[in-house]
Amino acid sequence: MTAVPIHAETHAEEPAERRKRLAMVASKGTLDQAYPPLILASTAVSLGWEAGIYFTFYGLDILHAERFDRLKVASLANPAGPIQLPNILGAVPGATAAATKVMRKWMSDARMPTVPEFIDMCQELGVRFFACATTMGVMGVSQQDLIPGADIAGAAAFLDYAADADVSLFV
Amino acid sequence: MSTDNTTEIESVELDCEGLLCPLPVYKAALVLDKLESGARLRLITTDPGALQDIPAMTRQRGDTLVSADDEGGRQLFVIEKGTRR
Numbered sequence: 584m585t586a587v588p589i590h591a592e593t594h595a596e597e598p599a600e601r602r603k604r605l606a607m608v609a610s611k612g613t614l615d616q617a618y619p620p621l622i623l624a625s626t627a628v629s630l631g632w633e634a635g636i637y638f639t640f641y642g643l644d645i646l647h648a649e650r651f652d653r654l655k656v657a658s659l660a661n662p663a664g665p666i667q668l669p670n671i672l673g674a675v676p677g678a679t680a681a682a683t684k685v686m687r688k689w690m691s692d693a694r695m696p697t698v699p700e701f702i703d704m705c706q707e708l709g710v711r712f713f714a715c716a717t718t719m720g721v722m723g724v725s726q727q728d729l730i731p732g733a734d735i736a737g738a739a740a741f742l743d744y745a746a747d748a749d750v751s752l753f754v
Numbered sequence: 755m756s757t758d759n760t761t762e763i764e765s766v767e768l769d770c771e772g773l774l775c776p777l778p779v780y781k782a783a784l785v786l787d788k789l790e791s792g793a794r795l796r797l798i799t800t801d802p803g804a805l806q807d808i809p810a811m812t813r814q815r816g817d818t819l820v821s822a823d824d825e826g827g828r829q830l831f832v833i834e835k836g837t838r839r
Contacts, residue, residue, distance in 0.1 A: 694772060
């Protein structure tokens with residue numbers, strides 16, 4: 584048996600000035616739904632807050648090294664999507680790729696960072712990334728599949744973090 | 755030219771013209787994090803949300819919004835770095 588270090592936070596002294604904290608769950612893995620948690624987290628740390636995102640179920644793709652730069656926008660059953668199609672056409676092969684292409688163009692024309700760029704921005708200012716251990720087990724994702732800096736954690740660890748949050752959001 | 759002995763206030767400028775939320779706040783934070791307390795940032799934005807966002811940012815960070823001007827959709831904010839690290 585190898586001793587596992589106890590997380591330092593458990594015994595950390597209360598800092599002189601407590602920082603506010605944002606705790607979010609990112610549960611969706613589409614391009615459009617990847618942006619809101621990354622925008623809010625990068626903003627929170629810019630305000631001097633702490634921020635952490637718990638990536639669970641499809642949201643785990645946002646931390647997946649081979650998938651996070653090819654997230655897609657649904658063309659089917661997405662009436663507010665970037666291309667307005669009846670569902671019968673939204674199911675046609677290539678429609679999802681077309682919707683994704685339109686949204687990517689919107690973003691780059693507006694000089695918005697890509698998802699991988701937002702991940703870098705978040706990490707630069709210390710956003711914590713929690714990767715849902717159960718999702719990893721269920722979907723066969725290993726630590727090596729994830730971007731560096733993702734902490735594997737279960738619901739208890741996230742709730743322990745979120746219990747001290749001032750703002751908690753589910754995306 | 756000033757002849758008094760007071761130290762000149764450090765002032766840097768950041769142009770965020772054309773950038774949308776969260777970029778002006780994010781980029782301003784990167785600059786403010788490196789400034790000494792009392793130093794000033796002149797921030798230029800065109801994001802319509804900036805008129806609400808920049809005052810909110812200075813309030814949350816503990817910095818001081820010295821002035822805010824808007825002319826034709828182009829804003830100039832002068833921010834003084836507070837005492838927080």
